[in-house]
Amino acid sequence: MHFEKGRLSIACVCMVLGFMLVIQFRSTEDIRASQPTQRVEELAARLHQAEAENQALEAENRDLKGMSGDAKSEKITDDIMMISGMTPLEGPGIVITIDDSAKKAKVENDPNLYLVHDEDILKVVNELRAAGAEALSINGQRLTANSEIRCAGPTISVNNVRSAPPFEIRAIGDKDNLTNAINMRGGVADSLKVWGISLNIQPMDNVWIPAYKATAKYKLANRSSKEEETK
Amino acid sequence: MIYAVVGLLIGGALGFLVPFGIPAGYSSLFSVALMACLDSVFGGIKAACSGNFDDKIFISGFFTNSLMAAFLVYVGDRLGIDLYFVALLAFGLRIFNNLGFIRQHLLKKH
Structure with a gap:
């Protein structure tokens, strides 16, 4: 090979090339490491959170069901549950x-x-x-x-x-x-x-x-004590 | 040859030491520029094999090719033309052509 003419220039060029290669390698690694795994972790965390929330709510639901020992209030609760679609x-x-x-x-x-x-x-x-x-x-x-x-x-x-x-x-x-x-x-x-x-x-x-699966959320409506509309 | 390897190693070390990477938005431009550089290097080796290596042509080609490739991809991106793959394909083809030439040359020599 006849590289003898410009050894220094070749060294320079190779230096730039090596630099670019490593930078590219590093940023690819960064991207690979950060984006999808981050997303997966985020989703997994959210899932865990939702599951924990779900379990807590279920436990609360069971407790509440157990607590209303009074037969009458239980009957009322049952009726309301049937009407609302919760059972x-x-x-x-x-x-x-x-x-x-x-x-x-x-x-x-x-x-x-x-x-x-x-x-x-x-x-x-x-x-x-x-x-x-x-x-x-x-x-x-x-x-x-x-x-x-x-x-x-x-x-x-x-x-x-x-x-x-x-x-x-x-x-x-x-x-x-x-x-x-x-x-x-x-x-x-x-x-x-x-x-x-x-x-x-x-x-x-x-x-x-089946029962209504989502939870009822009332963000804007509030309970009112008024029985009739007043002006 | 030693010079080339030493240059490569120094460059690599510098790349490791530099604290910043390429922002995700510019990574495609950078990879095209890298392909252009690789293409120039293989072209240079090919030229050296056939004995008409000229360092001026080599260096100017190296920098102009990479900058122009990145610039074209950037412009294409702005115009909605995906020149990224075109550039990768073109450089890839040329690299493999040059590689084939170098391999044949080395096989003939030995």
Whole structure:
């Protein structure tokens, strides 16, 4: 090799190269060490925190349940829990399964008509409530007083949890009443069947409905002692 | 050859001693500049093998290539053109070409 001409210059260049190599190596190591691991650690810490919080709340819940020894107050608490959706319930009722249309969309029709929408679910739920359903859940989400049924892109969000079709609506109540309310002529089932949306009603002797899983948080609303509105 | 190795070692030591690293935002520019430097070095070795090594060309190429590569990637970034991969590909190809040439030269010699 014929490097003899510029030994010093080559040494300089090699020095710069070595410097750059090491700097690059170091910063890559830094990035590798810092970003993903930091994120993982952060997430793990958050998970631990949430789990601990959850356990504490569960323990508190159990203690409170145990403490109310008075039968009357327990009864009241039970009723409130049932109404608010904080306990899982079971009883006779129906399970409705709604799925997108299996029909092929006609060219001249809007393909949206062949899909299940939040409005369809809302209508079904409304009919069930009017027919005296005591408890309702959609795809495992208990419907509470604060639950929303809302379109979220291709999915439907209930209790801020999204789920995709098929939707399984469980209802506890009088089987015949609930079934008839849905199958009423000109009712919900009829209007959905036009588009081929499948709506399957299954009366059952024992329907299980889960509890509302999230905790109720009231950030803005406060308890009021006023019984009537004063001006 | 000794000079080159000693230079490399001194540079490496300096790199370890310097307290700062490359900010994450500029790491892509820096890596492209590094690729350009490596390319220049392999080009220099190739030139030395074929006997027409010129230190002026080598040094000017070394610095201009790396600065221009980083600058182009920077401009591309600003314009929304991802020149980063293009530069890496181009330098990578050239490095491997030069490496092949050097290997053939050494094999022929011995």
